[in-house]
Amino acid sequence: MENDTETLLVMLSSLLPESHQYIDQGSLLETLLDCEGNVEEAAKLISQSTSRAAGQASSSTKNKRKRHSGLDGWLKQQPSTTSPPSKRVNSGDMSTRTLGVKVPAQDHREHTSPSTSLKVKGSGKPNSTGNALARLKPPSTSATPETTPQLPPLTLGTPEMVANHTTCTLHPRVLPPELAIKLFETMLTEAENWDRNRFWLFERAVESPHKNSFYVRDMSAVAGYDQDDGISDLEWKEAAHYWTQFGAADPIPFPKLMEEACRLLEDVVNVEMRKRKQFDLEWGGNRRWIANVAAANCYEGAKENVGFHSDGLTYLGPYPTIASLSLGVSRLFRLREVIPKSEEATRKPRSFNVPLAHNSLLIMHPPTQEVSKHAIIPQTVIDTFRYRPSSCSPSTSLLNDDPESQLESSNCRINITFRFFRPDFRPLTIPRCKCGEATILRPDMRGKRDKDGRLDRYWWACQAGKKIENEGKDCGMWKEMNAMAEGRGPFVGDSAMREDSTRNANTN
Numbered sequence: 001m002e003n004d005t006e007t008l009l010v011m012l013s014s015l016l017p018e019s020h021q022y023i024d025q026g027s028l029l030e031t032l033l034d035c036e037g038n039v040e041e042a043a044k045l046i047s048q049s050t051s052r053a054a055g056q057a058s059s060s061t062k063n064k065r066k067r068h069s070g071l072d073g074w075l076k077q078q079p080s081t082t083s084p085p086s087k088r089v090n091s092g093d094m095s096t097r098t099l100g101v102k103v104p105a106q107d108h109r110e111h112t113s114p115s116t117s118l119k120v121k122g123s124g125k126p127n128s129t130g131n132a133l134a135r136l137k138p139p140s141t142s143a144t145p146e147t148t149p150q151l152p153p154l155t156l157g158t159p160e161m162v163a164n165h166t167t168c169t170l171h172p173r174v175l176p177p178e179l180a181i182k183l184f185e186t187m188l189t190e191a192e193n194w195d196r197n198r199f200w201l202f203e204r205a206v207e208s209p210h211k212n213s214f215y216v217r218d219m220s221a222v223a224g225y226d227q228d229d230g231i232s233d234l235e236w237k238e239a240a241h242y243w244t245q246f247g248a249a250d251p252i253p254f255p256k257l258m259e260e261a262c263r264l265l266e267d268v269v270n271v272e273m274r275k276r277k278q279f280d281l282e283w284g285g286n287r288r289w290i291a292n293v294a295a296a297n298c299y300e301g302a303k304e305n306v307g308f309h310s311d312g313l314t315y316l317g318p319y320p321t322i323a324s325l326s327l328g329v330s331r332l333f334r335l336r337e338v339i340p341k342s343e344e345a346t347r348k349p350r351s352f353n354v355p356l357a358h359n360s361l362l363i364m365h366p367p368t369q370e371v372s373k374h375a376i377i378p379q380t381v382i383d384t385f386r387y388r389p390s391s392c393s394p395s396t397s398l399l400n401d402d403p404e405s406q407l408e409s410s411n412c413r414i415n416i417t418f419r420f421f422r423p424d425f426r427p428l429t430i431p432r433c434k435c436g437e438a439t440i441l442r443p444d445m446r447g448k449r450d451k452d453g454r455l456d457r458y459w460w461a462c463q464a465g466k467k468i469e470n471e472g473k474d475c476g477m478w479k480e481m482n483a484m485a486e487g488r489g490p491f492v493g494d495s496a497m498r499e500d501s502t503r504n505a506n507t508n
């Protein structure tokens with residue numbers, strides 16, 4: 001566990017519902033250790049253990065748990081597309097389980113609002129005492145036996161290491177240095193107007209531990225793009241609303257320097273993409289990868305962070321390519337595979353740390369979002385970013401006796417993730433749930449997958465429980481995506497997929 005322990009403990013406490021606030025720090029620490037410092041997993045484990053204990057006292061809950069021992073079981077029994085929300089728990093890289101009490105779902109995030117290290121609004125009251133340690137014991141069904149070897153986290157300090165160990169590529173010094181500095185300065189100014197996402201988690205309103213914002217590109221001047229994708233301003237507004245976890249802000253146009261950077265980065269992405277194998281469900285429309293939106297994050301100081309998550313696929317569609325530019329302070333990006341249920345008994349996920357230096361591009365290639373989660377972890381210390389401001393030209397600095405005195409310092413990291421929102425997943429086409437909200441598209445990360453990381457299925461799920469006004473209540477809608485039947489595409493694998501669906505139709 002590399003994070004500052006105290007921070008992790010605070011983060012963990014902040015995620016626990018009021019009824020768990022009495023659990024002592026020693027027990028919290030033990031659980032954190034069990035979970036290799038993963039705050040969200042520790043919080044889930046505690047909640048699950050407690051609900052399990054509660055379930056033992058209630059035979060009706062126990063019966064329900066027996067009847068539906070997970071989403072698969074539940075689906076087999078209930079062919080309809082909706083599920084009773086109070087019994088369904090989907091928790092990202094934890095298996096989907098049926099519990100006696102409702103634990104708020106995690107990582108339903110579209111863009112930010114991770115499930116770890118959130119600023120909590122309001123404090124939990126201490127509750128009655130209890131046998132905390134007994135409750136903290138991992139569930140007996142805990143999938144990974146102690147004998148399964150656990151590889152320690154590995155730091156990937158070079159592009160070669162990143163390429164060898166992950167589904168990402170790293171491109172240092174990617175922009176001309178002056179452009180990188182100017183863009184950093186622009187985004188620092190922009191960030192003064194950004195906000196923190198606010199949403200409902202673990203029975204309380206929480207705030208994301210960093211600021212973010214959502215930008216939409218003017219595509220009219222972008223060569224090679226079908227100008228007539230028909231996505232209206234209102235739809236962009238809706239996308240921004242869900243991307244920022246029910247935020248009210250209008251999407252912002254790309255600043256000039258972001259546009260300039262985007263064009264250069266697209267070239268890098270396209271060169272990389274041409275070297276890689278494509279997945280059938282990838283977008284098959286444009287010949288070149290282009291970005292039409294950018295989500296930007298600002299992390300101030302060492303502690304601001306984003307917790308483990310995979311990026312919501314609602315508008316990106318399956319197997320997206322995401323180009324993530326880092327500016328300013330270098331921070332650690334942590335990537336960890338989500339192990340499919342069928343392999344839990346034989347292997348444990350390994351964490352990789354990738355230091356993201358100023359002016360580096362990390363490309364998350366497919367199937368990164370399908371098979372792993374990522375985070376920017378809180379750190380104990382960071383190196384201050386020292387740079388020559390763009391207002392100070394090299395010639396004036398030569399005239400100066402002490403050029404060092406002209407350097408500026410910053411403790412901020414700016415991240416810009418350039419993304420392509422697919423026309424076939426445009427806001428108008430996103431299924432609505434009974435709450436009247438757009439659903440979120442999530443991969444079945446723990447389900448079956450082939451050796452290339454190809455998944456079996458994706459789900460449209462209600463996300464209304466995260467809206468603060470809803471206080472965790474949702475309609476529980478949970479429907480499998482059927483890309484063909486929903487009229488989506490074109491896909492990279494169109495012809496192969498059509499043959500498949502015809503074959504299936506004929507054999508049924």
Ligand SMILES: O=C(O)CCC(=O)C(=O)O
Pocket residue numbers: 111112295297306311324333374375376415417
């Ligand atoms: O700041 C970063 O590098 C990661 C940001 C991220 O994961 C996101 O915006 O989804």
Ligand SMILES: [Fe+2]
Pocket residue numbers: 111309310311374
């Ligand atoms: Fe992300």
